[in-house]
Amino acid sequence: MSEQIHSSALKTTEQTPESQLLRPLGGPQPRLILGSLVTGALVALLFYCWGYQIRYDIGVTGLSRPNFWGFYITNFVFWIGISHAGTLISAILRVTGAEWRRPVTRCAEAITVFALCVGGLLPLIHLGRPWLFYYMVPIPSQGLLWPNFNSPLVWDILAITTYLTGSVLYLALPLLPDFAILRDRNLRSNPSGFRARLYSLLAAGWRGTPQQWHSLEQGIRVMAIIIIPVAVSVHTIVSWDFAMTLQPMWHSTIFGPYFVVGAIYSGIAMLLVTMYILRRGLGLQQYLSDAVFNNLSLLFIAMALIWAYFTFAEHLTVFYGNEHAEMAVYNERISGQFAPYFWTMVVLNIAVPLFVLAFRAGRKPLASTLVGIGVIIGMWLERYIIVVGTLSVPRLAYTSGGYQPSWVEIGIMIGLFGLFGFLYFMFLQFAPIVSIWEVREGEHIAHLGKAIGTSEPMLRAMPEEL
Amino acid sequence: MTKQQETRLYAVFEELPQLRRALKQLGTDNAEPNNLEIRSMIPLSEDLIPDATELRSRVPLLAILGGVLGGFGAYFLGTHAPTIGSQAAVSGPPVAVFIFEGAALGAVLFSVATVLTECGMPRLRWKPDPFDHHIASGRIVVSVDTTEDAINDWAADAMATEVLPRD
Amino acid sequence: MTRWGMVIDTDICTGCEGCVVACHAENNIQTVGEEEATKGRAMHWLRIERHYEGTFPDIKVRFVPILCQHCGDAPCEPVCPTYATYRTPDGLNAMVYNRCIGTRYCANNCPYTVRFFNWHAGDWPAPLDRQLNPDVSQRPAGVMEKCTFCVQRIHDAQDTAKDEGREVADGEIQPACAQSCPAQAITFGDLDDPDSRVAQLSRSDRATRILNDLGTDPSVVYLQGGDRNNQGNGETTP
Numbered sequence: 001m002s003e004q005i006h007s008s009a010l011k012t013t014e015q016t017p018e019s020q021l022l023r024p025l026g027g028p029q030p031r032l033i034l035g036s037l038v039t040g041a042l043v044a045l046l047f048y049c050w051g052y053q054i055r056y057d058i059g060v061t062g063l064s065r066p067n068f069w070g071f072y073i074t075n076f077v078f079w080i081g082i083s084h085a086g087t088l089i090s091a092i093l094r095v096t097g098a099e100w101r102r103p104v105t106r107c108a109e110a111i112t113v114f115a116l117c118v119g120g121l122l123p124l125i126h127l128g129r130p131w132l133f134y135y136m137v138p139i140p141s142q143g144l145l146w147p148n149f150n151s152p153l154v155w156d157i158l159a160i161t162t163y164l165t166g167s168v169l170y171l172a173l174p175l176l177p178d179f180a181i182l183r184d185r186n187l188r189s190n191p192s193g194f195r196a197r198l199y200s201l202l203a204a205g206w207r208g209t210p211q212q213w214h215s216l217e218q219g220i221r222v223m224a225i226i227i228i229p230v231a232v233s234v235h236t237i238v239s240w241d242f243a244m245t246l247q248p249m250w251h252s253t254i255f256g257p258y259f260v261v262g263a264i265y266s267g268i269a270m271l272l273v274t275m276y277i278l279r280r281g282l283g284l285q286q287y288l289s290d291a292v293f294n295n296l297s298l299l300f301i302a303m304a305l306i307w308a309y310f311t312f313a314e315h316l317t318v319f320y321g322n323e324h325a326e327m328a329v330y331n332e333r334i335s336g337q338f339a340p341y342f343w344t345m346v347v348l349n350i351a352v353p354l355f356v357l358a359f360r361a362g363r364k365p366l367a368s369t370l371v372g373i374g375v376i377i378g379m380w381l382e383r384y385i386i387v388v389g390t391l392s393v394p395r396l397a398y399t400s401g402g403y404q405p406s407w408v409e410i411g412i413m414i415g416l417f418g419l420f421g422f423l424y425f426m427f428l429q430f431a432p433i434v435s436i437w438e439v440r441e442g443e444h445i446a447h448l449g450k451a452i453g454t455s456e457p458m459l460r461a462m463p464e465e466l
Numbered sequence: 467m468t469k470q471q472e473t474r475l476y477a478v479f480e481e482l483p484q485l486r487r488a489l490k491q492l493g494t495d496n497a498e499p500n501n502l503e504i505r506s507m508i509p510l511s512e513d514l515i516p517d518a519t520e521l522r523s524r525v526p527l528l529a530i531l532g533g534v535l536g537g538f539g540a541y542f543l544g545t546h547a548p549t550i551g552s553q554a555a556v557s558g559p560p561v562a563v564f565i566f567e568g569a570a571l572g573a574v575l576f577s578v579a580t581v582l583t584e585c586g587m588p589r590l591r592w593k594p595d596p597f598d599h600h601i602a603s604g605r606i607v608v609s610v611d612t613t614e615d616a617i618n619d620w621a622a623d624a625m626a627t628e629v630l631p632r633d
Numbered sequence: 634m635t636r637w638g639m640v641i642d643t644d645i646c647t648g649c650e651g652c653v654v655a656c657h658a659e660n661n662i663q664t665v666g667e668e669e670a671t672k673g674r675a676m677h678w679l680r681i682e683r684h685y686e687g688t689f690p691d692i693k694v695r696f697v698p699i700l701c702q703h704c705g706d707a708p709c710e711p712v713c714p715t716y717a718t719y720r721t722p723d724g725l726n727a728m729v730y731n732r733c734i735g736t737r738y739c740a741n742n743c744p745y746t747v748r749f750f751n752w753h754a755g756d757w758p759a760p761l762d763r764q765l766n767p768d769v770s771q772r773p774a775g776v777m778e779k780c781t782f783c784v785q786r787i788h789d790a791q792d793t794a795k796d797e798g799r800e801v802a803d804g805e806i807q808p809a810c811a812q813s814c815p816a817q818a819i820t821f822g823d824l825d826d827p828d829s830r831v832a833q834l835s836r837s838d839r840a841t842r843i844l845n846d847l848g849t850d851p852s853v854v855y856l857q858g859g860d861r862n863n864q865g866n867g868e869t870t871p
Contacts, residue, residue: 056753057752057753057754057774057775058735058752058774058775059669059674059752059753059774061752062672063752064672064673064674064752065673065674065675065740065746065749065750066673066740066746067673068737068740068741068750069737069741123736126736127734127735127736127775128733128734128735128736128737128750128751128774128775128776128777129733129734129735129773129774129775129776130734132734133734135714135715135732135734136714136715136734138543138544138546145715145716145732146546146716147714147715147716148711148713148714148715148716149544149556149560149564150556150557150560150711150712151711151712151713151714151738152712152738153712153714153736153738154564154714155560155563155564155567157714158540158563158564158567158568158571159567161571162567162568162570162571162574165571165574165575166570166571166574169574169578173578173581176587177507177508180601180602181507181601181602182602183592184594184598184599184601184602185599185602187594187598187599188598188599188602191594200592201590203592204582204587204588204589204590205585205586205587205588205589205590205592206585206587207503207505208505208506208507208601209503209504209505210504210509210510210515210521211521211584211585212584212585212586213506213509213510214509214521214522214523215523215525215580215581215584215585216581216585217509218523218525218526218581219523219525219577219578219580219581222525222526222529222573222577223574223577223578226529226570226573226574226577227574229566229570230567230570230574233563233566233567233570237563241738244712245708245712245738245741245742246708246742246744246847247741247742247744391741394744394746395744395745395746395844396682396699396744396745396746396843396844398680398682398683398699399680399746401673402673437507437508440507440508440604441508441509444508448511557711
């Protein structure tokens, strides 16, 4: 007995890896604060451009007839697509029992929540009269009118509200035990400090009793099962903004599944990039390991293949049908004014990923992250080609027109990336980006699987001094 | 009995075998330990927990209930729309879309509310107990109401113990 | 039941664009200026499309005035999230400016591209504001607009007829475009009244409707092909 206590005493003085996770939460971190300030400046740019647009009318954008939608809708679909990263990792992998997901769930779910926050702003930004947005919300109004539930835009509102609510709660539930850990550590080291009070509030009375654990695990499991169809439905409904119209190369039945696959694809790309930045910036090689990048890259290849298949099927069908209006759009895409974007997209989304990730060396962190950056750009281009490519080639060709984004649209786009980064930097300073208890639980399960003898090491003690 | 159990004993366990022995001993000494609480940083396997069969959660059931209520709610919300012009108030297929979304939202809200209720949360005022930081370090804390002069053999293997007046 | 409709004879249309100007004047349509027009933001509720047929020296030009077709099954209606556009019982595709929040979805679903958005509010510095028609509201920025079949004139005629205790006579309502056409290529009336001039013309063997294969059921009928003996060498260029 004394031997066991002695050995555990040895463990407490070791520098255990969890200290890496707790360090950003111990006090002000210069790099995180710098990141918050830089991205905060971009957020200021976002609101300046948006304010300018509200003051001087939406005509300050580059939109015109027939390109009534442009950068804003492209970015809207892009960000909602990015948000599917979290659902794949934290929900689908949890339901299928893939243990390697444990270090990644929280940073992926955080991407989901913040991408939805950013993407959800865009339907407001693109409105001609955004102060009247509540006409789309089913609340009793003085005009005694109800929103038009036939319209895919109203479905959008319902779907994104549901998904955002679900994702926030799905991020928050597994955070409770981690907030409790932070509460207990801060109450010991600095009981009257701000962090002790903050985490006491955030942990909301979590005690870690078996009943609480049972409830929580049931809750997380149920939420994971619910959030998967919600995620599929959200991006399907966003795609139906296009597919429910009569426009050539929009009115396509494949759009629902196509956009969902594209969303998961771009979501994994953003997850790879985020993981790499976290790995390098916070020293999390132990958690966001080469094996995790390898597994994610294998999923990435699968998504690339499915996306390539859908793209080919879509274009082959249009080409074969040879319908006049659709061929006008198709020709602009393949060999006309959108050809540079289209072929860049094909290279970045199909050629590069399949060629690089097929090799083990290509699935290493840096290589797969670079491929991920290429896919993010490629998927953004895909949305742009779909939105503007169809609108600028209308059925009555007399009204064709070009589109050029103005500085307001570009400023808002950059600002939105900044908003995403800002929310993430803020999150990093208040919550552990790798789920401490889930990783421990995973180790425990792995040890139990290996343990033959009597000794059941459960939890290594974490360092006392942090 | 209650008059004599005026204190609460807290014991910290480092390793699982010690915990297992202690809980078994506690069960033998005292068939119904009062207000036994086991606190840990990760969920414990069920064989360790006394009365594990009493662990129950209504989350799945209430999630389904929430889904049904949400679906009905969404249906009435959507079909409340008037007929305008030549459009049907709501045509068939869109009804499926927003019933689905309403059901999902209802299920999500009900399951989270159930989890919080079953866990007795949110509790906004937190009173720290002894050895809280040991839980955060990965050890297991067992606490039980006891008499001051009772012999606490079961806690002999514990890394540390503390006795506090019960409040 | 009344169904307002229009017949446009493209064999007679000379492309003078008098209808376009009349429409601007009647409906307080803003003149966006040169810079905005080059961005593609000109607001011509009624536009004349010019289609060249044949090659030099046998070129023939066809002028096709395109305006809101007031479709019986309008694709712009189900996609508006706020019911800002809907079909009236008497066959007009109405636009409710107050309800429009500017999502521009309706314009994206119009196959004829006949919807126009107020990217900026119209500006009529004095004394130009004296030319505004008091019967037609001025649209603020961020609102969609399009041809209304001069609904203010329809209502005016209906009110007069009601005051005088009679029905509206055929030909009594003349939208600004029909009124101003020097070739009388545009006729307006009740398509559901079999004796009206519009209904008779729509039964002509030269009658056709644009993009009707999409199922939009437009209320505007085009007459063309009467001069098929003089149609160039058969090649068409837009």
